[in-house]
Amino acid sequence: MVARIHGLKFVANTLRHDVINMLTESKSGHTAGPLGLADIFAALYFDFLNVNPKNPLDENRDFLVLSNGHVCPILYAALANKGFFDKDELFSLRKFGSRLQGHPHRFSLPGLESSSGPLGSGLGQASGMALVLKREDKSNRVVCVCSDGEHQEGNHWESVLFCVKYELNNLVVIVDRNRIQIDGSTEEIMPLKSLKEKYLSFGWGVIEINGNNMDQVVHALDKSKHHRKGPLVIVANTVPGKGVSFMENNYEWHGKTPSKDEAEKALFELSKRRVA
Amino acid sequence: MIRKSFFSSPEFDSTRRGFGKGLLRLGSLFNDVWVLTADLGGSTCVNNFKDSFPDRFVQVGVAEQNLVCVASGIASMNKVVFASSFAMFSPGRNWEQIRTTIAYNDQPVIVVGSHTGLGVGEDGATHQALEDVALMRVIPNMVVVVPCDALQAEKAVFSLYKRRGPSYLRLNRQKSPLITTASSSFKLGSAQVLVDGKDLVIFGCGPILVEAIKASVILKNKGFSVAVVNIHTIKPLDEESVVKFANKCGCFLVVEDHQISGGLGSAISEVLIRSKPVKGDFVGINDEFGESGDFNDLFWKHGLNSERIVTKALKLLRNKKNVKRVVKKSFSKKKVVKKSAKRFVKHK
Numbered sequence: 037m038v039a040r041i042h043g044l045k046f047v048a049n050t051l052r053h054d055v056i057n058m059l060t061e062s063k064s065g066h067t068a069g070p071l072g073l074a075d076i077f078a079a080l081y082f083d084f085l086n087v088n089p090k091n092p093l094d095e096n097r098d099f100l101v102l103s104n105g106h107v108c109p110i111l112y113a114a115l116a117n118k119g120f121f122d123k124d125e126l127f128s129l130r131k132f133g134s135r136l137q138g139h140p141h142r143f144s145l146p147g148l149e150s151s152s153g154p155l156g157s158g159l160g161q162a163s164g165m166a167l168v169l170k171r172e173d174k175s176n177r178v179v180c181v182c183s184d185g186e187h188q189e190g191n192h193w194e195s196v197l198f199c200v201k202y203e204l205n206n207l208v209v210i211v212d213r214n215r216i217q218i219d220g221s222t223e224e225i226m227p228l229k230s231l232k233e234k235y236l237s238f239g240w241g242v243i244e245i246n247g248n249n250m251d252q253v254v255h256a257l258d259k260s261k262h263h264r265k266g267p268l269v270i271v272a273n274t275v276p277g278k279g280v281s282f283m284e285n286n287y288e289w290h291g292k293t294p295s296k297d298e299a300e301k302a303l304f305e306l307s308k309r310r311v312a
Numbered sequence: 313m314i315r316k317s318f319f320s321s322p323e324f325d326s327t328r329r330g331f332g333k334g335l336l337r338l339g340s341l342f343n344d345v346w347v348l349t350a351d352l353g354g355s356t357c358v359n360n361f362k363d364s365f366p367d368r369f370v371q372v373g374v375a376e377q378n379l380v381c382v383a384s385g386i387a388s389m390n391k392v393v394f395a396s397s398f399a400m401f402s403p404g405r406n407w408e409q410i411r412t413t414i415a416y417n418d419q420p421v422i423v424v425g426s427h428t429g430l431g432v433g434e435d436g437a438t439h440q441a442l443e444d445v446a447l448m449r450v451i452p453n454m455v456v457v458v459p460c461d462a463l464q465a466e467k468a469v470f471s472l473y474k475r476r477g478p479s480y481l482r483l484n485r486q487k488s489p490l491i492t493t494a495s496s497s498f499k500l501g502s503a504q505v506l507v508d509g510k511d512l513v514i515f516g517c518g519p520i521l522v523e524a525i526k527a528s529v530i531l532k533n534k535g536f537s538v539a540v541v542n543i544h545t546i547k548p549l550d551e552e553s554v555v556k557f558a559n560k561c562g563c564f565l566v567v568e569d570h571q572i573s574g575g576l577g578s579a580i581s582e583v584l585i586r587s588k589p590v591k592g593d594f595v596g597i598n599d600e601f602g603e604s605g606d607f608n609d610l611f612w613k614h615g616l617n618s619e620r621i622v623t624k625a626l627k628l629l630r631n632k633k634n635v636k637r638v639v640k641k642s643f644s645k646k647k648v649v650k651k652s653a654k655r656f657v658k659h660k
Contacts, residue, residue: 101385142417149388151416157409160378164385168346171367191409194378201373 040083041250047117048078048250049310052279053303054113054126060299062129065138068276068289069183070110072214075248076272080179081114084257089119092146096176099149099165103158103182103192104212105139106291112136112145120147156189158182159209163199163267166207177261178207185217187234188226199267200239208260209269212247214276216287235269247272279306313506314525315493322489327519328426330462331483332357334469335394339365345473346386348372348395350379356396356426356483376401377409383421384413392420392473399425399441399482407447410478415453420476423448426483429569430597430614431519433486433607440602446574448480449547455479455500456547458517458576461491464544467498475500484569486607488519491542501545503553509539511632512625513557516567517543517576523611524567526618527625536629549579555587563628564592567621569611572596591631593624 051074059065081087085098102111109129116123121135128134135144139153150161162180169176186192199207211231215222222228235242241263245252256270276290277283280302283294294302317323339345339361348370353359362369370386372379376397383395395402402425403410414421428441449456455475459465465483472479491506498504506521507528516524521542528538541557543550558564564584566577577594584590595615602610611617615624 150384151412154408154412157377157381157413160381160409161385161388161413164382164387165389166385167370167382168386168389168391191377191381194372194375195381198372198375198378198382202370 041254044075044078044082044254045250046310047082048074049279049306050117051078051110051113052306054116054123055109056280056294056299056302056306058109058113058126058129059293060296061127062131063293064130065109065293066106066291067293068216068283068286069104069107069212069214070113071280071283072248072274072276072278073107073110073181073212074278075250075253076181076210076212076274077110077114079250079253079257081118083254085179086176087118087147089147092120098177098179099162101150101158101162101165101178101180102140102152103162103180104155104186105152107183107212108140111140115145115147118147121145155183155186156191159192159195160198162207162209163195163202163204166199166204167202170202170204170206176206180207180209182209182211184211184213184215184222184228184231187211187228187231196235196238196240204267205264207267208257209267211269211271212274213271214274216276216290218291220287231271235271239266241266241268242271243268244271245273247274248278279309281305313496313504314491318489318491318525324487324489325462326484326487327459327462327465328355328357328483328485330459330465331424331469331481332360333462334466336360336364338469338473339368342392342473343368344391346370346391346393348379348383348386348393350374350376350397350402352397352426355398356424358394358396377406380406380409380421380423381413384417384419387419387421388417392422392476394422394424396424396426398427398439399444400427400439403444403447403480404441411451415451415478418453419478422472422479422481424481424483427485428482429484429518429520430602430610430616431484431486431569431607432602433610434604436604437601442571442597442602443574444480444482445546445570445576446578449579451478453478454547455545456482457500457545458482459544460518460521460542461488463490463492463494463496464498468544471498471500482518484519486519489522491521491525498544501548501550503550504542504544505539506542507538507540509537510560511536511538512563512565512629513539513541513561514565514567514621514625515541515543515554515576515580517546518569520567520569520611520616523616523618523621527621530618530622531625538625543576543580546576546579549583551583551587554580554583558584558588558590563590563632565595565621565625565628566592567595567616569616570596572598591628593628595621595624
């Protein structure tokens with residue numbers, strides 16, 4: 037277990053490096069969210085999900101639907117490191133002719149299950165997939181990663197009701213509870229308060245964790261495999277910009293990218309963590 | 313082309329019921345057909361499918377945004393999904409979800425919008441979708457089909473299933489006379505000539521074509537040869553037929569139970585302005601909302617009945633004769649003018 041956690045921490049650090057490098061090159065995109073999600077994506081792609089880069093459309097694969105498409109740099113970094121495409125391609129993010137669109141496009145890259153960007157519609161798609169798998173008695177799992185901010189979308193709550201009605205116990209939702217959105221903190225813009233209580237009252241299973249603690253992330257995902265009663269949500273409290281001191285918890289980094297100097301500082305900090 | 317009983321003893325049915333019948337048959341033939349509804353199973357005629365194939369039916373409740381998101385998710389598992397609701401809510405309310413999760417994802421989902429146009433009648437403006445064709449035809453990858461009667465709706469179900477791509481099927485609440493027969497051919501993207509003619513062509517879609525056909529008969533009695541062409545597939549538009557008839561007839565009229573702006577008339581104009589700019593006019597809703605009432609009264613108010621179509625057609629035909637008159641000027645100006653004027657006086 038210790039080696040497993042240590043390995044995943046190392047992967048998460050690599051993903052953070054890639055995110056900083058990609059965004060510095062693209063000069064546009066979102067920084068804080070992807071950094072905060074690095075631990076979760078490391079655990080998903082290098083531990084939890086059954087995906088095969090050599091056969092991206094494998095019938096037995098697990099499905100990951102990224103609902104908050106704007107954090108795609110972390111998804112792209114995970115896919116590249118997993119071997120779905122060459123890592124050099126990460127630097128083409130958001131550029132003309134690139135397969136790495138500013139928000140994910142399903143057909144552009146292997147390993148993408150859906151296009152996303154407009155918030156609130158990922159869970160509906162994930163639940164459609166999960167419903168088919170459940171009715172056809174298949175064991176593939178569906179994971180939907182979404183943001184806390186998109187819980188302000190009515191569409192998301194329509195899907196929350198749906199998952200309970202159809203008892204989608206093959207579906208895991210991971211909420212990136214980083215408490216920021218473009219215009220400020222979530223609690224200031226439109227208070228979400230306790231997502232745990234909200235989901236519980238809708239009839240979901242809920243696990244609340246520190247999403248930047250690899251032990252807790254892995255433990256929660258392990259637990260989800262044995263969850264039998266209805267849908268499960270992992271409310272992952274994360275630190276936006278995690279790993280780079282001057283970005284952490286600063287909502288201004290939600291939608292901007294580092295300059296070359298800032299990137300250098302960021303990469304230096306991340307390298308120190310890797311050594312530690 | 314038109315069924316015989318149309319003129320003698322018309323049989324009535326609605327396109328939504330035709331859709332329901334087709335869906336049931338399709339479901340029994342192919343087990344990758346799934347059907348969703350947003351609390352409108354009865355109204356959109358999908359309940360027979362539900363009873364026969366409960367494992368492939370999904371009720372999502374009053375949640376049209378989720379309706380199409382779930383449809384997209386199901387479709388991504390190699391299914392063909394029919395997602396039904398009232399057009400006012402789908403695509404009316406969930407347009408962005410249709411664009412992103414269905415069209416951009418290129419999923420085989422047929423968005424089925426029933427209760428369209430003034431034909432909804434008593435429910436009034438909030439439920440009369442008059443903008444849905446405009447909304448859907450601007451989305452890349454999207455096919456837009458408006459069947460003219462129940463039989464055509466039934467066939468459209470099969471054609472759209474075979475196409476396996478993002479589509480919109482526009483249906484109607486009201487029963488309307490059957491125009492086609494069970495054996496009439498239906499091909500996606502191919503216009504259907506209901507009445508041939510050479511003086512004027514009326515392009516139309518949906519059950520309102522009934523009024524266009526009636527108008528063509530009235531005009532025939534007045535001595536004009538008027539074609540009626542059913543453009544059941546608004547996208548991709550059968551450009552060749554549109555240009556061919558514009559060429560042949562020299563002027564056109566578009567009849568649709570939809571806003572003039574953005575609908576079939578706009579689609580046709582976009583083609584003709586490039587290929588064959590001829591004089592034309594539009595019969596449809598002119599930048600207004602509907603209201604409650606018997607749909608026949610509403611059609612009358614907005615010019616969507618045969619008499620008012622005839623009035624507009626005569627205006628076009630009169631203009632056209634003027635053009636001809638100019639051409640014939642060198643022979644005998646007076647004679648031709650008289651003849652043409654007489655003809656109008658006589659038939660008025």
